[in-house]
Amino acid sequence: MxxxxxxxxxxxxxxxxxxxxxxxxxxxxxxxxxxxxxxxxxxxxxxxxxxxxxxxxxxxxxxxxxxxxxxxxxxxxxxxxxxxxxxxxxxxxxxxxxxxxxxxxxxxxxxxxxxxxxxxxxxxxxxxxxxxxxxxxxxxxxxxxxxxxxxxxxxxxxxxxxxxxxxxxxxxxxxxxxxxxxxxxNREISGFVANRILGALMDEAVWLYEQGIASFEDIDKAVTKGLNHPIGPFALMDLTGIDVNYLVRMQRYRESGDPKDAPRPSIVEKVAKGELGRKTGKGWYTYS
Ligand SMILES: NC(=O)c1ccc[n+]([C@@H]2O[C@H](COP(=O)([O-])OP(=O)(O)OC[C@H]3O[C@@H](n4cnc5c(N)ncnc54)[C@H](O)[C@@H]3O)[C@@H](O)[C@H]2O)c1
The missing domain is CATH 3.40.50.720 (NAD(P)-binding Rossmann-like Domain)
Structure with a gap:
């Protein structure tokens, strides 16, 4: 070598x-x-x-x-x-x-x-x-x-x-x-490996929530208690900023033109309301 x-x-x-x-x-x-x-x-x-x-x-x-x-x-x-x-x-x-x-x-x-x-x-x-x-x-x-x-x-x-x-x-x-x-x-791909996997997990979590399958609190609980992740996807979005999730998806959508890549409706709604996570005191959860 x-x-x-x-x-x-x-x-x-x-x-x-x-x-x-x-x-x-x-x-x-x-x-x-x-x-x-x-x-x-x-x-x-x-x-x-x-x-x-x-x-x-x-x-x-x-x-x-x-x-x-x-x-x-x-x-x-x-x-x-x-x-x-x-x-x-x-x-x-x-x-x-x-x-x-x-x-x-x-x-x-x-x-x-x-x-x-x-x-x-x-x-x-x-x-x-x-x-x-x-x-x-x-x-x-x-x-x-x-x-x-x-x-x-x-x-x-x-x-x-x-x-x-x-x-x-x-x-x-x-x-x-x-x-x-x-x-x-070996090849370039938007999001690389770890963030694509994280994105897929978050997408599935948001989709389950939007379908009314479970509350976002319970989905976080499933991921932390069932999969042993240190933090659930909704709590993590609050930590990194819901606007970051929005911007990443918008960029991927612009690149691919595939509506599947666009930010999910509940994310768009949070961003429109200015509920961006910990940094604004409210995102999925409310912070004091
Ligand atoms: N923050 C993260 O979570 C994270 C994680 C992985 C990778 N990245 C990548 O790391 C890079 C930096 O992110 P960050 O979060 O540290 O940003 P940051 O805003 O904390 O720091 C950026 C720094 O770049 C300096 N800068 C701007 N123009 C410059 C120039 N022409 N020459 C030299 N310095 C210049 C700024 O003064 C600032 O100190 C980005 O490309 C980002 O995608 C960020």
């Missing part, structure tokens, strides 16, 4: 995902640069990561020395060129907008060494929509973490038609070195 040697990782975008992905990388022993266009996001990332690490030390999961060494490997960069100049593997985790991602990849292609792999953490934008912004489409793939990246183990490595075997193998190897559990998707 022709595994590329990765010594330096650069993470672009220091929001919810990028900050934790950078910490995962630094904890795994890689020199890691974290860059964001907004300098205040770097300060916020540092404060949040220090809080998380302090907790882990308190709980005995990490030693103070491990944490200190990880922070010594992690640099916060305000300049993209210095972040990626000597990077072997770049993980883009900027805002979920295609034009922004394409512009970032164009810059990365100019600034990162020619051998560097350029991966995107995007949940919904497949890398074939970005790869042609670079002159190295064979070195571009999706490298999809789950939130929170410090905790969740799955990483989906998704190849686009031009991604080389070496890129896929290196991404898989790196995810394992990160202490994660990678899987490979």
């Amino acid at each position: 022709a595994i590329q040697k990765v010594e330096k990782v650069a993470v672009i975008g220091a929001g919810a995902m990028g900050s934790q992905i950078a910490m995962v990388s630094a904890l795994a022993g890689f020199r890691t640069a974290l860059y964001d266009v907004a300098a205040e996001m770097l300060d916020k990332a540092d404060a949040s990561l220090r809080g998380h690490m302090e907790n882990r030390v308190k709980k005995g999961r990490l030693t103070q020395q491990q944490v200190d060494e990880a922070f010594a490997r992690l640099s916060y960069e305000k300049d993209l060129a210095s972040a990626v100049r000597d990077a072997d593997f770049v993980i883009e985790a900027v805002v979920e907008k295609l034009d922004v991602k394409r512009a970032v990849f164009r810059q990365l292609d100019e600034l990162a060494p020619p051998h560097a792999i350029l991966a995107t953490n995007s949940s919904t934008i497949v890398s074939s929509k970005i790869a042609d912004a670079t002159k190295r489409p064979d070195k571009v793939c999706n490298f999809h973490f789950f939130n929170p990246a410090l905790v969740m183990e799955l990483v989906e490595v998704v190849r686009n038609p031009q991604t080389s075997d070496d890129t896929v193998e290196t991404a898989y190897w790196l995810a394992e070195r990160f202490g994660k559990a990678p899987i490979i998707l």
Whole structure:
């Protein structure tokens, strides 16, 4: 297996995902640069990561020395060129907008060494929509973490038609070195694997509810008590935001044109009423 040697990782975008992905990388022993266009996001990332690490030390999961060494490997960069100049593997985790991602990849292609792999953490934008912004489409793939990246183990490595075997193998190897559990998707598909399965579960739950088969509380109970899931589909929708479910389905519907993919009527109704879940105090359940 022709595994590329990765010594330096650069993470672009220091929001919810990028900050934790950078910490995962630094904890795994890689020199890691974290860059964001907004300098205040770097300060916020540092404060949040220090809080998380302090907790882990308190709980005995990490030693103070491990944490200190990880922070010594992690640099916060305000300049993209210095972040990626000597990077072997770049993980883009900027805002979920295609034009922004394409512009970032164009810059990365100019600034990162020619051998560097350029991966995107995007949940919904497949890398074939970005790869042609670079002159190295064979070195571009999706490298999809789950939130929170410090905790969740799955990483989906998704190849686009031009991604080389070496890129896929290196991404898989790196995810394992990160202490994660990678899987490979041989072809691009909207939603990838885990979120498609979750979506199918949620669809079935909403359909059963809309048919009047059972209350949403009882459907959640069936899933937690009968299938041993840690949380039911309705409670989970409240946690992630019912608008997120709506937007994901709208995008899939726009892509496929298949009415089966459109958001379910009860979801449309919740969104119209502004009942989006925990963040608005009411979704399927009411929160105080
Ligand atoms: N939040 C999730 O649950 C989740 C899970 C898996 C994957 N993702 C993917 O991760 C990516 C980031 O999501 P997030 O939730 O961390 O978003 P976020 O809004 O928390 O962070 C995005 C960051 O990107 C920065 N940014 C914007 N434009 C930039 C640019 N041109 N260069 C550098 N930085 C720039 C912003 O300042 C912000 O700090 C998205 O592609 C999303 O699909 C998100």
